[in-house]
Amino acid sequence: MQDSLCHGPFHCRAKIDTSATRSSGHIWVFSTAGAMETLQNDQRIWPNVWLRSIFTEEGETGWRTCGKQKAPETYGHAINQLSVMSLFLVNLYNQDAELRKQEIENRSLTENVTEYINQHYADSLTIDQLAEQFFVSKYHLMHEFSQKTGTSVYRYLMQQRLHAVCDLLERGTVPNEAYLLCGFKDYANFYRAFRSAYGQSPREYARAHRIAAEEPTAPDA
Incomplete structure (x- = not known):
């Protein structure tokens, strides 16, 4: 997976890259559909929102819907959610650029x-x-x-x-x-x-x- 998000207070768990959650200022990014079970069973996850975003299965790319728990409607809470999603999308963009570069390098x-x-x-x-x-x-x-x-x-x-x-x-x-x-x-x-x-x-x-x-x-x- 990419290391592009692994700076400062943010850390990436190995072999995980397409769905995201947050706990204690850390970001976890998951790559397989099965990882969603880990998200739902993990008591440490951010209690207000988890993302089921782009997933890849048997070479096909699609979207999972966002699953949300009821959260207090505060400005700070909304900013935190947007921060997680923004970092997640940046990571996806960087992954796409890296894959394109690797594909280019594999051909003359x-x-x-x-x-x-x-x-x-x-x-x-x-x-x-x-x-x-x-x-x-x-x-x-x-x-x-x-x-x-x-x-x-x-x-x-x-x-x-x-x-x-x-x-x-x-x-x-x-x-x-x-x-x-x-x-x-x-x-x-x-x-x-x-x-x-x-x-x-x-x-x-x-x-x-x-x-x-x-x-x-x-x-x-």
Whole structure:
């Protein structure tokens, strides 16, 4: 489990991470549905509220409802409840970030970056953003990517955008709309990149594929 909550007066019990309770200024965080029985049978738990929040069972994530005992409606009591829930949610956020980082580390950097670009080529991606996304310096990212793929991150991104534009042109989208849908911000730069890659303008490409699509196919003999 995470150690992110284990600072100052707060302590985390090992192997426990998704439901929370409070006693004498300490936080206990539980990971299994079975841990709820421990919560309900533990005489030390905070008597006013316990949380049955996100739980994981057989790979599925869901929500348990909050169970509450009648509590005095005081401002201090409400603040204490909010403090526990806030710390709990911070812990979940940190766990999610750590899991994502571990997943990234289990695959090669190039695999992760290419997959991310394939899914986000229409966004305003930069080298700095990609480096931050994958917890590396931009110089390491550029070197590693070019070593594994033989091309730069920028050129790979441009290729994916141009392929996406071609797909839209073949389906009838006009060039003035297609380039914007695929992450290009300036038509002049897009036009130059397209002509350099395909030897014709976007309109010529669209026209050629439209004519090809309209040509009748030969009947079967």
